Amino acid sequence: MKFTDGYWQNLPGVDVLRPRAVDEVVLGERSLTAYAGTGRLATRGDTLNSPLITITLDSPAEGVLGVTVEHHRGGVDPGPAFALADDAPHVVVTGPTAGDARATLTTGNLTARVATTGEWALDIEVDGQVVTGSTSRGVGVVTDAAGRPFVREQLALGVADHVYGLGERFTPFVKNGQTVDVWNADGGTSSEQAYKNVPFYLTDAGYGVLVDHPGHVSFEIASEVVSRTQFSVPGQRLRYYVVAGPDPKDVLRRYTALTGRPARVPDWSYGLWLSTSFTTDYDEATVMSFIDGMAERGLPLSVFHFDCFWMRRFHWCDFVWDPATFPDPEGMLRRLHERDLQVCVWINPYIAQRSHLFEEGRELGYLVKRADGSVWQWDLWQAGMALVDFTNPDATAWYQSKLRALLDTGVDAFKTDFGERIPTDVVWHDGSDPERMHNYYTQLYNKAVFDLLEEVKGEGEAVLFARSATAGGQQFPVHWGGDCESTFVSMAESLRGGLSLASSGFGYWSHDIGGFEGTPDAAVFKRWLAFGLLSSHSRLHGSSSYRVPWAFDEESVKVTQRFTELKLSLMPYLSGVGREAHTDGLPVMRPMVVEFPDEPGAAAVDTQYMLGESLLVAPVFTADGDVDVYVPEGEWTSLLDGSVVSGPRWHRQRHGFDSLPLLVRPGTVLPVGARTDRPDYDHATGVTLRVFGLPDGYDGETVVRGVAGEVRFRVTRDGATVRAEATGAVPDAWALADALGAPVPAQGGTAEITLR
Structure with a gap:
């Protein structure tokens, strides 16, 4: 949100209080607090009728600085709030010294230095280098022309600093010069709106920033003031965290430790997913014809997905199979499992008025209500649509019970669609602020479904295909990019969205191969196939047309086979990268x-x-x-x-x-699997270690997880000789090869090749 008219003046009707004079800095055991007047404090009389801004610095985790800017503290915070870790790290707080008139707080490799006299000033250092900071012109307690209060901050940007992230954004990847409103919306991939808004940005200057506000956050990135990143929230209080690097990977490790790491996903989820598509006509015969067609053409398939119309029209969601098209759902699911396929079905958190669950949910008080006690409804998307109130634990358990029945009959995963169209003119069961709940609702929704899957399937076996998210949503993978057009331009904007989401702490990401809206021509489809099958997760899905490869041309079949088999052969590598997303928070x-x-x-x-x-x-x-x-x-x-x-x-x-x-990449030992027909095989047995550009003197370790356990391969290079030694659950068969040569089978736990 912009508050100024150029650099020197405020917009008409806007008033900004700034910390112009530091009155005192109070040192705590693990924090420091600065009290700053908003005018000159030359005499006692200057303190009369003068607002005070309070700025507190603390640290919830090593290398993470918390900054709280407050005007009036007496307000009520009804929630919700992000669930953030607090590790009680070692913090050093010191006062001014003879050589430095500033107070400091140090946590890990991050040090914050604040002015103790004069105008407010904050410098933030990572590894002894100033990476950003704030001044009295940056901090502001704002009242707009309508009398609404806001608090804003502006953090400095260097000459060559770039800003990334803020969720899955389809606009240019570098966010400098953009205005970004963190507010979940169903806007498609061709707009500035986003399904997954995250109030966190990553920089290449040694730090990232999380604004701790689950509702509407407005960012002006090198736009309102071109030398600063500005962010503002409604109300009287702003809290944000500066997350230290120095490298982007270090920032993402710390950020995901603070907000939650992605869960492990099952190996089968990396395989190819095929969908019924959205508004197409289908029944069990159609589904089986697709599956038979894939098998006849030698196209490995891992998951079949049923989109919305597995339920009766106007009944979404009642979680009842349409008896006209699927008269024997349990038998069909059994037959799909006999084909060695996992099954995913589409759901959302809305209950249409025609669904039998509407009356049940209304009587039990499980649907979101208006202030007068009536159920909130509208006709957008589904006629008379209501919304499940996940702030009510009983409503969450009720919703989960309906999904549990599907799991009991053979469903393996859920596509948790929607979650963005959340009203603000409602009353929540737990009294949450509707403005803050708008973005946060998706966290409760996806968590409810993911928790159920983990309970039923087990840890590491749960997987969603989710569209909406906010900070912390990375804990419930996988997320996909939403509704895109079937064009090269939309393919590129989808990638930008995925890169931005990865910069926001999300470990896994997917998109609709070929695009969602319309039907791609064969060229778009084939190019998108290669992209999609070299993404973390791969799904063939569309809106009004099928996405089976033979619907385009015979070459599409060959391209599908080539890249599907390539991806499956890379599973020893990809599953390891996925484990890194889970353990370190680094995206695939x-x-x-x-x-x-x-x-x-x-x-x-x-x-x-x-x-x-x-x-x-x-x-x-x-x-x-x-x-x-x-x-x-x-x-x-x-x-x-x-x-x-x-x-x-x-x-x-x-x-x-x-x-x-x-x-x-040069210096790589790439483990390549022995199978190309499925992703969930023993990745260690028959694995080939291919070496690329190893420097002389190289000594590194490559880990492959097999059925019998973890195998550690120590690979060394001495002159032209490359040697690999295996320890752990060593398989009977494995091999070593250079980039182009034939693999040399190992002799027990060792293998050796001579580079050409």
């Missing part, structure tokens, strides 16, 4: 800047990504196959044809539909 699909923060050429790249730390993927956004790929420093090898390109520089290439730039 990573923006280039996350892996290469010291390369200026990587800072703004938003048309490619790293799949884990070792594979560079550059989707092709043209029919003719022309693509520009930024190659970081070193010699990179194509995984598809063995060609070598060097960086740092841009390369222009041309690729057929069965190819794209898929480059292996």
Whole structure:
């Protein structure tokens, strides 16, 4: 939200109180608090009729600085609030010294220094270097022309600093110059609105920032003041956290430790998902024809998804299979399981008036109400639609009981659609603030479903296909990119959304291969196939047309087979990257800047990504196959044809539909699996370790998890000799190979090759 007219003046009717004079800084055992007047404090009389701004610094975790800016403290906070960790880290608080008239708070490698006299000033250092800060012009207690209160902060940006994240945003990846409103909306991928709004931004300057407000947060990133990032919230209090790096990976590790790490997902979820699509006509015969068609063409399939019309029209959600199209749902699910498929079904948190659950939910008091006690309803999306009140534990258990019945009959996963159209003119069961609940509702919704899946399926076996989210939503994977058009432009905007989401702490991400709206031409579909099957999760889904490959052309079948089998062969690597998302909070699909923060050429790249730390993927956004790929420093090898390109520089290439730039980072030991028919196999047995550009003297470890347990491969290079030694649950068969050569089978726990 903008409050100023240019740099010097406020907008008409806007009043801003600033901390112009620090009166006192009080040191606590683990915090420090500054009291600053909003006018000059030269005499005692200056304290009369003068507002005071209170700024408190503390730390909930090592390397994380909490900053609270307050005007009036007497308000009531009804919630909700983000669930954040508090590790009670070691904090050092010191007062002014002879050489420095500032008070300091140090947590880990982050130090905050505040002025103890004069105007308010805050410098924030990471590893001894100032990375950002605030001044008296930055902090503001604002009253707008309508008399509404806000609190704002402005943190400094350096000359070459870039800002990323703020959720899944489809606008340019670098957020500098943008205005971003954190407010969940169903706006599609072709708008500035977003399904997954996260009030956290990542920088390449050594830090990130989380604004601790679950409702509407307005960001002006190098826009209202071009040298600062501004954020503001309604009310009398603003709390935010500065998360130290110095590298983006360090920031994401600390941020996800604060807000929650992504759960482990089952290996089967990495395989190819096929959907009925949305408004298409289908029944069990249609479904089985798709599955048979995939099998006849040698296309490995892992999950079949039933979209909305598995239920009767106007009945969403009643969780009852449409008897006209699925007269024997339990038998059908059994038959799908006999084909070795997992089953996902579409749900949302809305209850249409025609659903039998509407009256049940109304009588029990489980539906969100208006202030007069009536059930909140509208006709958008579903006629007479109501909303489950997940702030009521009994309503949550009731909703879960309906899903449990589906799990009992053979459903394996849920696509938790919607969760963005949440009203603010309602009363919540627990008294939550409707403005704050608008974004936070999705957290309760996805948590309720994910918790049930973990209870029934077990830890590591639960998986969603979720659309909406907020901060902390990464705990309940997987999330997909929403409604996109079937064009190259929309394919690129979808990728930008995924990169922004990855910069916001989300470990796994997917999108609709071929686009959702409309029907892609064969060229778009084939290019999107390569992109989709080199994403963390891969789903064929559309709106009004089917997405079976043979509906486009025979080459689409071949492209599907090539990239599906490629992905499945990479499961020893991908499952390891997924475990890293779970343990460290690092995303499977990573923006280039996350892996290469010291390369200026990587800072703004938003048309490619790293799949884990070792594979560079550059989707092709043209029919003719022309693509520009930024190659970081070193010699990179194509995984598809063995060609070598060097960086740092841009390369222009041309690729057929069965190819794209898929480059292996120099110094990589890439574990490649023995199977290409399914993702959930023994990744250790038959694994081949392929080595790419290992420097002389290399000594590293590669871990592969097999059925019998973890295998640790120590790989070394001495001159032209590369040697691998396996410990742990060593499989009977494994091999070692260079980038192009045939694999050399191991002799028990060791293998050796000579580089050419």
